[in-house]
Amino acid sequence: MKSVFRRMFAGLLCVVLLGSVASALAAPASDHVTAYIQNIYVDGQDAEFVNIEDKKTYLFSYNGTIYMPANTAAKWLGCTLSVDRAGGKAAFTTGQAALIQTKLSNSTVPLNDADFARLDRYWESGADVQLLRQFTVTVDGTPWTFSSGGTALYPFFVDETLYLPLRSVGERMGKVVTWVPEPTGIPHYKSELISIDAPATQAQLQEMQTYLDQAYALYWKAVEVGQALVDAADLPGPKAADMLDQIKGYLRQIGQLPVPSHHYLDKHEFPDLAVNTMVFSNFDYFSAALRAGALTFQDAVYGGMKSDVSITLMGRYEILNDAQNGLNRLTASMAAAG
Numbered sequence: 001m002k003s004v005f006r007r008m009f010a011g012l013l014c015v016v017l018l019g020s021v022a023s024a025l026a027a028p029a030s031d032h033v034t035a036y037i038q039n040i041y042v043d044g045q046d047a048e049f050v051n052i053e054d055k056k057t058y059l060f061s062y063n064g065t066i067y068m069p070a071n072t073a074a075k076w077l078g079c080t081l082s083v084d085r086a087g088g089k090a091a092f093t094t095g096q097a098a099l100i101q102t103k104l105s106n107s108t109v110p111l112n113d114a115d116f117a118r119l120d121r122y123w124e125s126g127a128d129v130q131l132l133r134q135f136t137v138t139v140d141g142t143p144w145t146f147s148s149g150g151t152a153l154y155p156f157f158v159d160e161t162l163y164l165p166l167r168s169v170g171e172r173m174g175k176v177v178t179w180v181p182e183p184t185g186i187p188h189y190k191s192e193l194i195s196i197d198a199p200a201t202q203a204q205l206q207e208m209q210t211y212l213d214q215a216y217a218l219y220w221k222a223v224e225v226g227q228a229l230v231d232a233a234d235l236p237g238p239k240a241a242d243m244l245d246q247i248k249g250y251l252r253q254i255g256q257l258p259v260p261s262h263h264y265l266d267k268h269e270f271p272d273l274a275v276n277t278m279v280f281s282n283f284d285y286f287s288a289a290l291r292a293g294a295l296t297f298q299d300a301v302y303g304g305m306k307s308d309v310s311i312t313l314m315g316r317y318e319i320l321n322d323a324q325n326g327l328n329r330l331t332a333s334m335a336a337a338g
Contacts, residue, residue, distance in 0.1 A: 033060040033067070033158070034126040039193045040068075040166070042076070043175075044266035047196075048101045050075075051161040052083075055115055058122045060163060062129075065153060066194065067163040075099040076173060079139070083162050089136040090155075090162055092144070098173075122158075129156035129163075137164070144172070170196040178333040183325045189318040195326065197264055204262040205331055212324055215254045215270065219316055222250035226309045235297045237290035240305075244287045247309060248280050251316060264330055268323045282308045 036059040040047045049072045051057040060067045070090060074081035078098035083090045131154040137144045146153040146168045153165045170177040178195045182188065200208075229235075229243045254270055286305045289295040295303070 030128040030130055031062065031156075032126055033062045033129055033156070035059070035122045036061040036066050037123070038191060040196065041193060041267050042100045042170075042196045043198060044263040045100050046103045046267070047072075048103045050101065051159070055111070056119070057158075057161065058119065059166065060122075060127065060129075060158060062156075065148060066166040067156070068166045068169060070155070070162040070164050072101070073164055073169045075101065076169060077139075085157065085160075085162075088132070088134055089138070091141075092137070092139040094140055118159075127158045129158060131156055139172075144168075166194065175199070176330070176333050176337055178326075178329050180326045180329045183321060186321045186325075187314060187318045188321050188325070189315070190322045193267075193326075195264070195267070195330065197330070198262075199337070200262045200264060200330065200334060204260065205327075205334065208260045208262060208265055208327055211257055211260050211265065212320065212327065214257055215323075216320055218250045218253050218257075219313075219320060222247045222316075223313055225250070226313050229309055230306045232297075237293060237295065237297060240297050240300065241287040241290040244283050244290075244305075244309070247313075248283050248287075251312075254316075264327065265323055268319055268326075270319070270323075280312075283312075 040049075040059070049057055049059060049069055051069050052071055054071065057069055059069075070081055070083065073079075074092055074096075076098060077092060077094070078096045079092040079094050080096060081090065081092055133154050135155050137146075137155065146155070146165045148165070148167065153168070155162055155164050157163070167177045173196070175196050176199050178197070180193050180195060182191045225243050225246045229240065229247070232240075235243075257270075282304070286295065286300050286303070286308075290297070290300055
């Protein structure tokens, strides 16, 4: 009797184990995504991203594609969003005012230790996800599918938040999505970024290029005077003061150039950086002191005058190079879009 029981138990155990193996084999394989924390600009605004709880979250990168939370996508598109994870569907419904939340708004700052721990986990470890190949996304009832270069892309969840391809969202907004890699081989300030913009006309692209050409021309005039000042072993105080004022004048003229009609270059804040009183406070101090005889040229050099000139000029050069790099990329994106 015992042997019969043992055989029955063994048979049942085998069925359970085989069932478990079959279930494991049938379960979809997980994929790993990593946090993407580079800046995203939408029509010149530094965008922030929120999860299903309307709290700050990160974008994620998977196989070269950047994904954004569907909750933020709904705000951008002027939609309400309904997500049925169990039912395998999400629905966007138009009718709301479009909203771009920005980092300056402080509306999505983490509120507690759990929020910070979640962001730390994303940053350090990314997330394991399952690509939702059977998941349905609609906009006003019409299916919305995702692809890149003919390759299908699929949504996924990170915790309870649905993620969609960023480029697809930007293009649905009717905008041009431009990846701007960090410049190499030239001084620069900004790292990699993604810019999502209203299309620019050819006339607007030329207008922005002309603006940068004029800004570079003024910059090089400032450099010519600045280099002479930095190279000088000694100068009369009033002469050195005049040179400081000339440098400041050329840089300020950049801020007085007619602002291009397209917003693409706004993220580089040329007018503000050209006239910012904090930037030039040391210039003003040294100029006044040299002109009044309160400082000799050597006193000013000892006080850091030359380094202030060099740092200021290098900073402007980095900003100009960032802007030119971005404009080159936008022009290429516009050409690719036809």
